[in-house]
Amino acid sequence: MLIYAPLYVFPFRGVGAEQAVVQDGVDGQSTAFLSGAELRRLDARIARLTERADHSGAADAGRRTAGLPRPAEHAPLLPFSCPNCSAPLPLLPAARLHSCPICLRLWSVGAHGLELMPTRRLLPARGESGRVPRIECWLPFYRLRQGSEELYVPAFHGRHPRAVWNFSFALNRRAPRWTEVEECCRPGAAVERVASSAAALAPFLRYCLEREEAGGATQAELCWIGFVRRGPDWVEPGLGLGIPGTALNPWEATAELPMPAARTG
Numbered sequence: 001m002l003i004y005a006p007l008y009v010f011p012f013r014g015v016g017a018e019q020a021v022v023q024d025g026v027d028g029q030s031t032a033f034l035s036g037a038e039l040r041r042l043d044a045r046i047a048r049l050t051e052r053a054d055h056s057g058a059a060d061a062g063r064r065t066a067g068l069p070r071p072a073e074h075a076p077l078l079p080f081s082c083p084n085c086s087a088p089l090p091l092l093p094a095a096r097l098h099s100c101p102i103c104l105r106l107w108s109v110g111a112h113g114l115e116l117m118p119t120r121r122l123l124p125a126r127g128e129s130g131r132v133p134r135i136e137c138w139l140p141f142y143r144l145r146q147g148s149e150e151l152y153v154p155a156f157h158g159r160h161p162r163a164v165w166n167f168s169f170a171l172n173r174r175a176p177r178w179t180e181v182e183e184c185c186r187p188g189a190a191v192e193r194v195a196s197s198a199a200a201l202a203p204f205l206r207y208c209l210e211r212e213e214a215g216g217a218t219q220a221e222l223c224w225i226g227f228v229r230r231g232p233d234w235v236e237p238g239l240g241l242g243i244p245g246t247a248l249n250p251w252e253a254t255a256e257l258p259m260p261a262a263r264t265g
């Protein structure tokens with residue numbers, strides 16, 4: 001992930017010399033006052049970058065920042081913190097959605113800033129004891145829906161894609177039925193796929209294309225499937241299907257922080 005730290009440079013004519021103030025583009029604070037050799041070095045650096053960008057076909061040469069990579073004209077600059085509780089959001093390089101570590105809300109970076117994503121937890125049916133098993137890890141999946149058909153595609157990558165794939169394949173063959181609740185959870189793995197890339201997974205791709213040819217778009221919903229730890233595996237307790245703990249990324253396998261109590265109603 002490439003992060004731009006935007007800065008404004010305000011040149012002005014000071015007492016007998018060119019000078020400039022550098023201002024942080026996010027918080028508006030002045031960060032430096034440049035003059036003399038420092039300002040000449042900055043100008044030379046910008047000129048070099050401009051030249052390089054112009055050679056690669058960039059237009060509007062001549063302006064101080066012409067050709068420099070810069071955000072679109074009206075792109076919002078956002079502090080990367082939870083809009084609900086202001087907690088800083090963890091910056092996971094591959095994450096496509098961002099989970100607040102404090103209030104557990106899930107955010108997507110949209111055109112107008114951070115947008116709240118619905119959180120849908122899928123709880124296994126009650127066991128023979130009549131109790132819902134206590135879930136220890138929530139992994140993200142997309143539920144691809146068309147008509148009465150549903151497919152669950154992993155929204156995380158994991159370290160062993162084959163193991164994740166095997167689990168998904170077995171899961172879909174079993175046509176699971178869960179109890180669905182709208183409630184936040186602490187993710188056991190980052191959401192690293194967007195819905196469209198999940199839909200493109202083969203052989204789910206074939207499924208989607210067949211349905212698309214028959215008419216009608218596939219609806220993709222993000223949901224979280226509950227897992228319990230059994231030895232080295234994470235097991236979906238309703239079906240008894242497991243993913244080896246080693247198939248997840250290291251930090252995911254150890255994400256066993258306290259979670260809100262599962263609602264059983």
Ligand SMILES: [Zn+2]
Pocket residue numbers: 082083084085086087100101102103104105
């Ligand atoms: Zn929050």
